[in-house]
Amino acid sequence: MKAINAIRMGGVEVLPLVEGGKGVAVSNGATCGGWASGGGVGTFSAVNADSYDADGNLIRQVYHGRTRRDRHEELVAYGIAGGIAQAKEAHERAGGVGRIHANILWEMGGAERVARGILEGAKGLVNGITCGAGMPYRLADIAREYNVHYYPIISSARAFVALWKRSYSKARELLGGVVYEDPWLAGGHNGLSNSEDPAHPEDPYPRVLKLRQQMRELGLGDVPIIMAGGVWWLEEWEDWIDNSELGPVAFQFGTRPLLTRESPISDAWKQRLLTLQPGDVLLQRFSPTGFYSSAVRNDFIRELEARSERQVAYTAEPIGDHTAEYAVGPRKRKVWLTPHDLERVRGFEAAGFVEAMRTPDNTLIFVTRDKQAEIIKDQVDCMGCLSACRFSNWSQHEPDYDTGKKADPRSFCIQKTLQDIAHDGALEHNLMFAGHNAYRFGSDPFYSNGFIPTAKQLVERILTGR
Numbered sequence: 001m002k003a004i005n006a007i008r009m010g011g012v013e014v015l016p017l018v019e020g021g022k023g024v025a026v027s028n029g030a031t032c033g034g035w036a037s038g039g040g041v042g043t044f045s046a047v048n049a050d051s052y053d054a055d056g057n058l059i060r061q062v063y064h065g066r067t068r069r070d071r072h073e074e075l076v077a078y079g080i081a082g083g084i085a086q087a088k089e090a091h092e093r094a095g096g097v098g099r100i101h102a103n104i105l106w107e108m109g110g111a112e113r114v115a116r117g118i119l120e121g122a123k124g125l126v127n128g129i130t131c132g133a134g135m136p137y138r139l140a141d142i143a144r145e146y147n148v149h150y151y152p153i154i155s156s157a158r159a160f161v162a163l164w165k166r167s168y169s170k171a172r173e174l175l176g177g178v179v180y181e182d183p184w185l186a187g188g189h190n191g192l193s194n195s196e197d198p199a200h201p202e203d204p205y206p207r208v209l210k211l212r213q214q215m216r217e218l219g220l221g222d223v224p225i226i227m228a229g230g231v232w233w234l235e236e237w238e239d240w241i242d243n244s245e246l247g248p249v250a251f252q253f254g255t256r257p258l259l260t261r262e263s264p265i266s267d268a269w270k271q272r273l274l275t276l277q278p279g280d281v282l283l284q285r286f287s288p289t290g291f292y293s294s295a296v297r298n299d300f301i302r303e304l305e306a307r308s309e310r311q312v313a314y315t316a317e318p319i320g321d322h323t324a325e326y327a328v329g330p331r332k333r334k335v336w337l338t339p340h341d342l343e344r345v346r347g348f349e350a351a352g353f354v355e356a357m358r359t360p361d362n363t364l365i366f367v368t369r370d371k372q373a374e375i376i377k378d379q380v381d382c383m384g385c386l387s388a389c390r391f392s393n394w395s396q397h398e399p400d401y402d403t404g405k406k407a408d409p410r411s412f413c414i415q416k417t418l419q420d421i422a423h424d425g426a427l428e429h430n431l432m433f434a435g436h437n438a439y440r441f442g443s444d445p446f447y448s449n450g451f452i453p454t455a456k457q458l459v460e461r462i463l464t465g466r
Contacts, residue, residue, distance in 0.1 A: 001465035002241045004234065006039075007248045009224050010128050010149040010176035014099055015039040017459055018179075018226055020254025021103025021130055023188060023433065024048045024418035029086035030262035033093025034455030036100055041250075042455075043130060044090050046102040046118055048075070048385065048415065049082030050264075061419060063383050068394055069401060072384030075415075076110040080117030087122035099127040101151065105189070106134035107289050109384040109396050112142065119146040128176050133189045133291060134387075137163050140171035149176030151226070155183040155191030157211040164218055177224040178215065179252060180208050183292070186229030187254050187435035190283065190292040198283050198292060204230070205240075212247050221247055228252035232437050232444075235465040253462065255435035259447065260455045266424045269432070272296075274447060276439040283436075288391035288411040296432040300417070308410050310348050310366040311359075312341035328356045328364065335364070357409040360390075365409055378413040385415035 006013040017040035021027045027045040036042035051059050061078045065071040083102060090100045104115050111131075119126060119142070131139045132153025143150035150171070154160045160178055168175060183192040184201035192198055208225060215223060224247075231237060231251045240249050258265055259273050282297040286304045295301060314335040315322040324342040326335055337345065345356075345366065353366040357375065367375070382392035388403050389395075391411035395403045414431065421430035441447055446461055453461065 001235050002238055004241070004463050007224055007250060008222075009041065009248075009250065010099060012099065014041055015459070015463070016224070016248075016250035017041070017462055018101075018228075018250055018252040019043045019257050019455075020187075020228055020252045021045045021047075021101070022254060022258070023105070024415070025050045025082075025422040026263075026265060027103065027257070028262075028264050029089025029091075030093060030264065031257050031260060031455050032086070032090040032100060033095075034260065034262045035257060035459060036090065036094035036098030038456040038459030039098050040459050041099045041101055041128075042090060042094060043101045043103050044083075044086040046079065046083040046086070046114060047105045047108050048079055048419070049086045051078065051081040051085045058423075060423070063381070065383075068382050068384050068392075071382070072109055072394075072396065075383045075385055076113050076117075079108075079110065079114040080121065083114060083118035084121040087118060087125045091122075091125040100125060101128040101130050102126050104129060104131045104136075104139075106131050106136040106139070107291075107387050108133075109386050109394075111387065112138060115142050116145070119148065130179060132179065132181060132191070133289065135159065135163060137167040140167045140174070143174045144171045147174070149174050151177045151179055153179040153181050153191075153228070154211075155181055156193065156207065157214045159191070160211060161214055161218075169218075172219075175220065175223055177226050177250065178211065178220075179226040179228050180204070180211055181252075182227075182229030184229075184283065185294075185436045187281070187294050187438070188433045189287060189289060190294060192292045208249075209246060212245070216247075224248040224250050226250045226252050228254065229435060230437055232256070232440050233466045234462060238465075253458075255438050256458060256462075257455060258434075259441055259452055260458055261452055262455050265422070266427075268424075269421070269427055270452065271450075272427055272432075273434070273438060273441045274450070275442060276434070277442075278439045281434050281436045281438055286411055288389045288408075288414050289386060290390055294434065294436060296434050296438070298430075298432055299428040300430055300432070304410070304412065307365055307367060307371075310353055311363050311410075312337055312345060313363050315362070326356075328358070358406060359410055360406040360408055367409070375409050378416060379407050379409075381416075382413070383415060 019035040021043040032042035032044040063071040128149040130151040183190040321338045322336040348366040355372040356364040379392045390408045393407040417431045
């Protein structure tokens with residue numbers, strides 16, 4: 001195994017080991033500071049991060065506003081307060097070693113306001129901003145305002161070049177690195193394009209090489225590329241290390257820091273990670289963001305799969321094969337199905353799925369009365385946690401604050417489920433993000449006899465190659 005040497009990133013020498021940011025309240029100041037104390041780059045999530053009262057007690061994010069816009073303002077305030085709290089804890093735990101980064105989801109509701117609020121309230125404590133899920137072209141503007149380095153997350157050379165031409169070329173000196181996130185292997189939201197097949201993963205090496213070639217053409221040959229997604233043992237990536245063709249490369253670990261002593265997830269969640277099997281993590285497209293995402297295939301995901309399978313197309317008038325009349329909702333409004341689909345619907349109803357809900361694609365899904373009530377309540381309770389949400393049809397943009405599309409009952413309230421699972425909610429009934437290599441916890445001898453390392457110990461272990 002080659003020696004792992006420090007590289008220059010964000011203006012300083014650091015180990016080329018980066019903690020990946022993980023959404024709502026999971027990558028926090030404790031994991032971030034612990035990772036940085038090992039000499040790498042720690043990352044806390046600035047997506048609805050936890051904040052605390054004067055006694056150090058967790059402040060649960062409860063919303064009191066009567067309208068979505070009112071609740072959205074509460075969400076932004078929670079996000080800023082939480083991000084500042086996590087930045088301070090990370091800084092204290094790092095002890096002046098490594099680097100502290102904040103991870104922002106670009107499609108998060110109020111992302112720019114939250115980022116600016118955190119950087120203003122935690123001046124000097126955050127060394128870099130990592131940002132993905134979308135095309136964060138204004139990320140460079142924020143970085144320049146607060147003189148911090150920025151790290152866009154992309155999944156193709158084409159995406160980076162588009163960002164560079166539109167914005168990043170104006171803040172060249174603050175580009176600390178480019179995160180290449182493998183869209184088939186990374187956990188959480190994934191950057192698969194419409195031209196890429198979710199069922200046929202591509203080798204990351206040629207894709208990263210193409211990114212480096214494009215970066216060299218732009219004069220960015222010395223800017224590190226951070227490989228994210230699918231990284232477990234560095235000995236499996238030895239040909240990437242000190243590779244003159246690829247240039248400076250660092251490695252990001254998103255899933256592995258879940259199983260550390262500092263990790264705030266529940267003990268039950270940690271034990272569940274140790275039992276995962278190959279194939280237990282599913283790449284699917286149920287997220288209200290519209291992006292693909294990777295999560296453990298538990299009862300939560302299975303219910304979403306079944307919900308979409310109980311789906312039929314309808315027309316507003318009898319057209320073509322749609323000749324079978326069907327009445328929808330309390331007002332029994334008529335739509336037309338194919339005779340075959342009407343037969344399927346009778347089967348759904350016989351099994352208890354008696355409520356039909358319309359989707360934006362002129363289809364009906366069939367759910368129980370209790371599930372329908374839950375879906376409608378979650379849509380009504382929307383707090384605008386995304387810039388645009390297909391589940392509730394919220395949009396943060398004026399004047400209407402909606403997407404102009406029908407709310408989609410095939411999706412779910414992501415804020416609700418991520419808050420619940422992050423704060424000891426039921427594992428089977430919530431979204432459990434994970435990378436596709438998470439099954440390796442159970443076979444890695446490092447975790448024998450239920451051993452759970454500190455974040456610093458994990459960094460030390462990774463440096464050994466295995």
